[in-house]
Amino acid sequence: MAVDTSIDGKRDVTAAYLDRRLLRGSAVLLTGGFLMWLAGATVGAVAVASGCRRYVGAMDESPAHVARRRWAQMRSATSAGTGAWREYDQHVRPHVGQ
Numbered sequence: 767m768a769v770d771t772s773i774d775g776k777r778d779v780t781a782a783y784l785d786r787r788l789l790r791g792s793a794v795l796l797t798g799g800f801l802m803w804l805a806g807a808t809v810g811a812v813a814v815a816s817g818c819r820r821y822v823g824a825m826d827e828s829p830a831h832v833a834r835r836r837w838a839q840m841r842s843a844t845s846a847g848t849g850a851w852r853e854y855d856q857h858v859r860p861h862v863g864q
């Protein structure tokens with residue numbers, strides 16, 4: 767293993783402790799591992815997306831229709847609760863608000 771020299775010709779002592787072949791090998795292995803991970807993540811994402819498409823396609827009603835129906839149910843439940851609260855408040859304290 768040769769000792770690297772800097773531009774001015776002096777010896778770079780810190781480079782003597784590093785084995786550049788091992789560093790290059792680790793960089794290659796890390797890059798390969800990252801690319802394999804990326805390919806696996808892509809395959810997994812495609813599998814999840816196709817599964818979601820099949821699930822939504824098999825539904826009796828569209829998700830937008832379900833959301834509209836649930837929103838309407840929530841609004842009617844909220845107004846019913848508000849009405850019941852006001853009615854209860856009027857029975858408990860009939861003289862307030864008149």
